[in-house]
Amino acid sequence: xxxxxxxxxxxxxxxxxxxxxxxxxxxxxxxxxxxxxxxxxxxxxxxxxxxxxxxxxxxxxxxxxxxxxxxxxxxxxxxxxxxxxxxxxxxxxxxxxxxxxxxxxxxxxxxxxxxxxxxxxxxxxxxxxxxxxxxxxxxxxxxxxxxx
Amino acid sequence: xxxxxxxxxxxxxxxxxxxxxxxxxxxxxxxxxxxxxxxxxxxxxxxxxxxxxxxxxxxxxxxxxxxxxxxxxxxxxxxxxxxxxxxxxxxxxxxxxxxxxxxxxxxxxxxxxxxxxxxxxxxxxxxxxxxxxxxxxxxxxxxxxxxxxxxxxxxxxxxxxxxxxxxxxxxxxxxxxxxxxxxxxxxxxxxxxxxxxxxxxxxxxxxx
Numbered sequence: 298x299x300x301x302x303x304x305x306x307x308x309x310x311x312x313x314x315x316x317x318x319x320x321x322x323x324x325x326x327x328x329x330x331x332x333x334x335x336x337x338x339x340x341x342x343x344x345x346x347x348x349x350x351x352x353x354x355x356x357x358x359x360x361x362x363x364x365x366x367x368x369x370x371x372x373x374x375x376x377x378x379x380x381x382x383x384x385x386x387x388x389x390x391x392x393x394x395x396x397x398x399x400x401x402x403x404x405x406x407x408x409x410x411x412x413x414x415x416x417x418x419x420x421x422x423x424x425x426x427x428x429x430x431x432x433x434x435x436x437x438x439x440x441x442x443x444x445x
Numbered sequence: 446x447x448x449x450x451x452x453x454x455x456x457x458x459x460x461x462x463x464x465x466x467x468x469x470x471x472x473x474x475x476x477x478x479x480x481x482x483x484x485x486x487x488x489x490x491x492x493x494x495x496x497x498x499x500x501x502x503x504x505x506x507x508x509x510x511x512x513x514x515x516x517x518x519x520x521x522x523x524x525x526x527x528x529x530x531x532x533x534x535x536x537x538x539x540x541x542x543x544x545x546x547x548x549x550x551x552x553x554x555x556x557x558x559x560x561x562x563x564x565x566x567x568x569x570x571x572x573x574x575x576x577x578x579x580x581x582x583x584x585x586x587x588x589x590x591x592x593x594x595x596x597x598x599x600x601x602x603x604x605x606x607x608x609x610x611x612x613x614x615x616x617x618x619x620x621x622x623x624x625x626x627x628x629x630x631x632x633x634x635x636x637x638x639x640x641x642x643x644x645x646x647x648x649x650x651x652x653x
Binding site: 315316322324327353360363367371376378383385386388389419423426 | 483484485486487488489490491492493494495496497498499500501502503558561562563564565566567568569570571572573574575576604610613615616617
């Protein structure tokens with residue numbers, strides 16, 4: 298094979314790593330609640346960093362990367378849910394530095410969810426409670442390690 | 446990134462040691478620009494996440510979404526497929542950055558709002574973010590095209606973000622079944638006996 302063609306193909310396809318992330322969100326996302334149905338209990342931020350291998354080709358994050366921490370944050374404030382949610386994902390400066398230093402072998406990506414914990418006055422939907430958490434909280438790194 | 450590797454190697458290899466410091470600085474700048482950079486994606490999620498229930502027993506919403514919510518053709522390539530489905534819906538947004546640093550899209554707020562509807566609800570939510578094969582193919586196919594390659598280098602690769610969920614009707618649990626966490630109601634106070642209207646009670650009255 299022509300080496301130049303091979304190099305061009307490699308250069309073209311190499312940045313196409315996956316960085317695949319599947320994260321479940323707990324509970325039900327409802328659009329039928331009015332501000333009068335909710336009482337604000339304060340803001341929260343949930344952050345999870347996941348380490349991808351080989352330019353993001355390997356190492357999918359666990360599905361509860363965000364869900365467990367959202368549940369814990371809501372439970373901690375004694376709320377029933379969260380509103381004003383904002384999802385962010387990025388390679389932070391630290392992630393970029395690590396990715397550059399390791400020449401792409403290890404590239405972290407940071408995921409963040411912010412919002413406001415609320416107590417909901419409206420009746421709940423039929424189903425099982427989604428805000429129960431384990432008695433001992435497990436941090437993201439431990440969950441990722443257990444998964445690997 | 447191999448591109449970054451190539452640039453860094455070119456700037457600092459022994460054969461290029463005689464090059465000026467300006468060239469090294471430029472090479473470093475290019476290396477940083479071609480590194481993973483931020484690729485900062487941000488989107489607001491409309492509605493309220495209710496954790497009191499997973500909505501597993503709520504009635505499903507079977508009415509299809511309006512066709513305007515889905516995108517087709519070139520618009521679908523540029524902005525993602527929009528929102529499609531009836532009961533299980535997928536809200537898709539495609540994110541672009543300039544030099545992988547400055548976001549060019551507006552997030553998936555509009556798509557998720559379309560999936561939710563005016564007074565709807567979504568359960569079994571999954572947030573999915575990926576550089577899909579389509580994103581990779583978009584990069585690989587446009588890179589060899591003259592003139593287009595500049596835009597490719599500046600704006601690609603893109604990311605695809607999806608929110609998948611099951612539409613349910615927000616029909617509340619009847620109050621009798623909603624007693625899982627609420628304290629039991631106290632017995633209502635006993636009603637006072639109604640006095641007879643025609644004969645007001647008196648102290649000397651004798652009850653037969």
